[in-house]
Each structure stands twice: as C-alpha cells, then as structure tokens.
Amino acid sequence: xxxxxxxxxxxxxxxxxxxxxxxxxxxxxxxxxxxxxxxxxxxxxxxxxxxxxxxxxxxxxxxxxxxxxxxxxxxxxxxxxxxxxxxxxxxxxxxxxxxxxxxxxxxxxxxxxxxxxxxxxxxxxxxxxxxxxxxxxxxxxxxxxxxxxxxxxxxxxxxxxxxxxxxxxxxxxxxxxxxxxxxxxxxxxxxxxxxxxxxxxxxxxxxxxxxxxxxxxxxxxxxxxxxxxxxxxxxxxxxxxxxxxxxxxxxxxxxxxxxxxxxxxxxxxxxxxxxxxxxxxxxxxxxxxxxxxxxxxxxxxxxxxxxxxxxxxxxxxxxxxxxxxxxxxxxxxxxxxxxxxxxxxxxxxxxxxxxxxxxxxxxxxxxxxxxxxxxxxxxxxxxxxxxxxxxxxxxxxxxxxxxxxxxxxxxxxxxxxxxxxxxxxxxxxxxxxxxxxxxxxxxxxxxxxxxxxxxxxxxxxxxxxxxxx
Amino acid sequence: xxxxxxxxxxxxxxxxxxxxxxxxxxxxxxxxxxxxxxxxxxxxxxxxxxxxxxxxxxxx
Numbered sequence: 001x002x003x004x005x006x007x008x009x010x011x012x013x014x015x016x017x018x019x020x021x022x023x024x025x026x027x028x029x030x031x032x033x034x035x036x037x038x039x040x041x042x043x044x045x046x047x048x049x050x051x052x053x054x055x056x057x058x059x060x061x062x063x064x065x066x067x068x069x070x071x072x073x074x075x076x077x078x079x080x081x082x083x084x085x086x087x088x089x090x091x092x093x094x095x096x097x098x099x100x101x102x103x104x105x106x107x108x109x110x111x112x113x114x115x116x117x118x119x120x121x122x123x124x125x126x127x128x129x130x131x132x133x134x135x136x137x138x139x140x141x142x143x144x145x146x147x148x149x150x151x152x153x154x155x156x157x158x159x160x161x162x163x164x165x166x167x168x169x170x171x172x173x174x175x176x177x178x179x180x181x182x183x184x185x186x187x188x189x190x191x192x193x194x195x196x197x198x199x200x201x202x203x204x205x206x207x208x209x210x211x212x213x214x215x216x217x218x219x220x221x222x223x224x225x226x227x228x229x230x231x232x233x234x235x236x237x238x239x240x241x242x243x244x245x246x247x248x249x250x251x252x253x254x255x256x257x258x259x260x261x262x263x264x265x266x267x268x269x270x271x272x273x274x275x276x277x278x279x280x281x282x283x284x285x286x287x288x289x290x291x292x293x294x295x296x297x298x299x300x301x302x303x304x305x306x307x308x309x310x311x312x313x314x315x316x317x318x319x320x321x322x323x324x325x326x327x328x329x330x331x332x333x334x335x336x337x338x339x340x341x342x343x344x345x346x347x348x349x350x351x352x353x354x355x356x357x358x359x360x361x362x363x364x365x366x367x368x369x370x371x372x373x374x375x376x377x378x379x380x381x382x383x384x385x386x387x388x389x390x391x392x393x394x395x396x397x398x399x400x401x402x403x404x405x406x407x408x409x410x411x412x413x414x415x416x417x418x419x420x421x422x423x424x425x426x427x428x429x430x431x432x433x434x435x436x437x438x439x440x441x442x443x444x445x446x447x448x449x450x451x452x453x454x455x456x457x458x459x460x461x462x463x464x465x466x467x468x469x
Numbered sequence: 470x471x472x473x474x475x476x477x478x479x480x481x482x483x484x485x486x487x488x489x490x491x492x493x494x495x496x497x498x499x500x501x502x503x504x505x506x507x508x509x510x511x512x513x514x515x516x517x518x519x520x521x522x523x524x525x526x527x528x529x
Contacts, residue, residue, distance in 0.1 A: 024528040024529065026523065026525060027525060028522070028523040028525075029522075030519060030522065031522075039525045039526070070528055070529065071526070071527075071528050071529060072525055072526035072527055072528045073525060073526065074525065074528045076528075120523075122523075127523050127524050127525045128520050128521050128522075128523045128524055129524045131524070131525060131526060131527035131528075132527050132528070133525070133527060133528030133529065134528060134529045136529070200529075222529065346501070347501065347505075350501055350502070350505060351505055354505060354509075362516045362517035362520055363512055363513055363516040365516070365520045366512050366516035366519055366520055367512055369519075369520060369523065370508065370512060380504075380508065383504055383507075383508070384501075384504065387500045387501075387504060388500070389500055389501065389504075
C-alpha cells in the first residue's frame with residue numbers, strides 16, 4: 001500500500017532544474033579465444049558482483065544512480081538527479097569509474113570459465129559494425145499543454161550543436177574517410193517520437209516525468225554524443241539548459257525551423273568547415289555556425305534578466321562562443337583542450353602524420369577506441385587528461401565522493417540514504433526513481449514525487465526503523 | 470538560493486588545483502608526441518583484428 005501523506009510540492013526557483021545523464025557503454029572482450037563469446041556472456045560475468053550485492057543486474061546505488069544491463073548487453077549507468085551541472089558531471093564521471101571497477105572481477109570470472117582476455121568499456125556511440133547506442137540527456141521542464149510545439153523549438157539547436165559538443169569521429173565511406181563532428185548524427189531518423197530503438201528520434205516524447213506529472217515533464221534528448229571531456233559535458237548540458245530557460249520564459253526563438261532535419265543533421269556532421277548550409281522551413285538557408293550563433297546571441301541578450309549572471313554561465317558562454325569561432329575560423333586550437341571533437345581531431349591528425357597513413361587506416365580506428373576507453377590507466381583520454389592536455393571542471397575528490405554519495409540537494413539524497421541503510425541492515429527492498437519500500441508485510445511504499453525535495457520525514461522514520469539506535 | 474552558493478564555493482576551491490593553465494603550444498606538442506610514443510607499440514599490434522572484434526547489438 002502506498003503511504004497517503006505525501007508532502008506538497010516545494011516552491012522552486014524557476015532557474016533551478018533537475019538534470020540527468022544516461023550512458024550506454026560499449027563492451028568489448030579482446031580475446032585470443034577461438035570460440036565465439038557473446039556480449040551477453042561477457043556482460044553476465046562483468047555484472048556478477050553487482051548481482052551478488054543487489055540480487056539483480058538492475059540496481060540503484062548508494063549514490064542514487066541506476067546501474068543495469070540494457071538492450072544489446074550494454075552496461076548502462078543513469079545518474080541520480082542533480083540540480084547543478086557540476087554535481088551532474090561528477091556523477092557522470094563517477095559512473096565511468098563504477099563500471100570500470102567491475103572489469104577486474106569480470107576478467108577473473110572469464111578466466112575461471114577458461115576464457116583469457118581483456119575487457120574494454122568504451123564511452124562512445126558506435127561499434128565496428130556501425131551499430132549505435134546512446135547517451136541520453138534529461139532536463140526537467142514545467143509541464144505545459146503545447147509540449148510538442150515547445151519541444152520542436154529546440155530542434156534547430158539540437159541539430160547544429162554538434163559543431164561544438166560533438167564527440168568527433170572518423171567516418172568511413174566507399175568514397176574514402178573523413179572526419180565528422182558527430183558519430184550519432186547518422187543514426188537519427190526523426191525529430192520527435194516516443195520510440196527509441198526502432199526509430200531513433202532526437203527528442204523522445206514518451207511522457208514519463210519520474211515526478212509529479214501535473215507539474216513537470218522530462219525533456220528526454222537522445223541525439224547527443226557520449227563525451228569524455230568535462231568542459232564538453234558542461235557546454236552540452238549547460239547551453240541546452242540556457243536555451244530551455246528562455247523557452248520556458250516564452251521568449252521567441254530565432255525563426256530557424258529546419259525544412260528537413262534528418263538531412264540537415266547529416267550535412268552538418270560531415271562538414272568540418274562549418275560552411276555547409278541547411279534548408280530552413282520558411283525558405284532560405286543557413287549554416288550551423290549561423291544557427292548556433294543566433295541561439296548564443298539570444299541567450300546573451302537575456303543575461304542579467306531571465307538568465308542570472310554566474311561564473312558558471314559565463315564559463316559556458318565563453319566556451320560556446322570559442323567553439324563556434326573555432327569552426328568559423330578553422331582554428332581548432334581555440335578549443336583543443338576542451339571540446340571532444342577538437343581534442344580527438346588533434347590527436348588523430350598527429351598520429352596520422354607519424355604513420356603517414358590514410359584516414360581509414362585501422363590503426364587510427366584503434367586509436368579512436370582507445371580514446372573512449374574509460375580505463376584510467378589504459379584509456380587514451382585519461383592519459384591526455386593526466387598530462388594536462390584536457391581542462392578539468394570537477395575535482396577527482398568530487399568524483400570519488402559521487403561514487404558512493406548522492407547529491408544532498410535533490411531526491412537522490414533520500415534514495416541514496418535509503419539504499420545504503422537498507423543494504424547495511426541486510427533487508428530486502430525495492431527502489432526506483434519515485435518509490436522506496438522495505439520488503440515486509442507491515443511496511444508501506446514511500447512515493448517521492450518531488451525531485452527537488454531532499455528532506456522527508458517519512459524517509460527519516462523508515463531509516464530509523466531500519467537502524468534502531 | 471543556498472544550494473547554488475554552496476556549489477559555487479566548492480567549484481571555486483577546486484579550480485586552482487585541478488585546472489592547469491592552457492599549455493603553451495610547444496609544450497603541448499611535446500607532451501602529445503611523448504604520449505603517442507608510449508602507446509604507439511600497443512596500438513599497432515593487430516589493430517585491424519582488435520577493431521573488428523568489437524561488435525555489439527545496437528542500443529537505444
């Protein structure tokens with residue numbers, strides 16, 4: 001039975017938003033074994049310790065986040081609710097360390113099963129056969145009747161933001177290889193829909209707020225690339241948040257609706273010069289650089305009004321502006337320590353010069369995988385970062401803490417405390433984004449509909465019953 | 470809004486230690502080349518086979 005006394009929703013500052021990031025990892029067993037070993041088998045061994053701890057391969061952790069095996073045997077990590085971008089980035093990076101932390105145990109179990117090999121986990125979006133998997137962004141927005149019209153205003157921004165926040169990749173075609181802004185762009189098939197694997201939209205419109213549905217919707221953006229550099233994540237989520245804030249304040253968006261979004265996202269992805277034009281719905285054409293600049297200018301024009309000036313906002317706008325400038329002037333050095341595509345472009349270019357090879361050389365494909373490998377010792381990205389070649393946003397201490405502790409300012413705080421207390425007490429429990437329950441006849445399900453609420457007497461009472469002083 | 474100021478403070482504290490100043494182009498060139506020297510041998514071993522063996526079903 002569900003506990004009846006649900007507290008009323010908190011009054012929330014309109015600038016405050018709940019963010020979440022979901023990452024599907026690529027799972028790769030490098031093995032000399034001759035018999036085929038399926039990704040499902042590898043995932044099973046990888047998640048053995050998770051199942052032992054949580055009796056399931058689909059668990060919520062003490063940091064409030066969710067860890068599970070998704071469609072296609074992809075390990076997936078969904079961050080807990082964060083209400084600041086720095087908390088979000090720390091949680092996201094914590095997730096990489098948590099999945100990487102499963103690798104040694106997984107390899108050991110494979111060895112016991114007679115399979116020698118090395119497990120690699122990639123935070124990327126495509127495998128060698130061209131299959132794609134995603135990185136999903138969640139932004140809690142205030143519910144409104146015209147949600148689809150509202151969401152459609154974001155599409156020109158989402159189609160073109162890859163010139164700053166794309167992961168960058170080598171695209172191989174029968175005509176040869178070239179460097180593109182986004183590996184995900186070629187896998188998008190619709191602007192908006194409620195499907196995900198069958199027909200991938202940029203915005204998933206399934207109405208699943210994981211919150212009070214009278215007040216909120218979850219803007220579920222699934223067009224983004226998985227990114228490695230912390231400043232890229234800050235810009236990806238931060239610029240989208242700023243545009244959403246204007247949209248929620250009913251500011252008129254730049255009249256840049258696209259005629260053919262699927263064509264546009266591909267044309268933008270494959271043009272590193274930023275000069276390719278896309279067709280506008282109302283006639284005429286514009287480049288991705290022009291469209292991004294229009295959104296940036298609009299955000300700037302509301303600074304000090306709808307958008308309060310903070311150090312973080314200034315940092316986002318500065319990086320956004322330099323990213324656009326880097327493409328416009330083809331001076332990638334402007335962002336080569338901050339934006340994924342530029343970091344990757346630089347190292348691929350340098351390695352190619354050394355090898356004197358073509359861009360479709362398999363050694364460069366190998367370099368790309370190494371870049372996305374989340375291993376702190378073996379992953380190329382983390383070696384670049386530890387050499388000081390990539391700028392940081394959050395500290396290692398904050399990431400370390402986020403591996404076990406939820407943000408204290410959102411509902412995740414309640415979930416994290418509950419998971420920790422119930423598992424330490426050795427009790428069976430069920431938990432999801434909005435429910436907590438200790439298994440037992442007398443216990444009630446606690447419904448947590450308000451993601452901004454981090455304190456709740458019902459949870460306090462439940463926890464003290466679990467750990468009598 | 471207390472949450473924001475708390476976060477801002479910790480952010481400020483972290484910044485000086487964690488964020489190295491952008492390296493001068495020459496220095497970063499050297500560091501990048503040194504890194505490529507280190508990993509080059511490893512990347513060249515069976516690169517094609519390694520890459521081809523990474524196949525998974527699509528996800529969402």
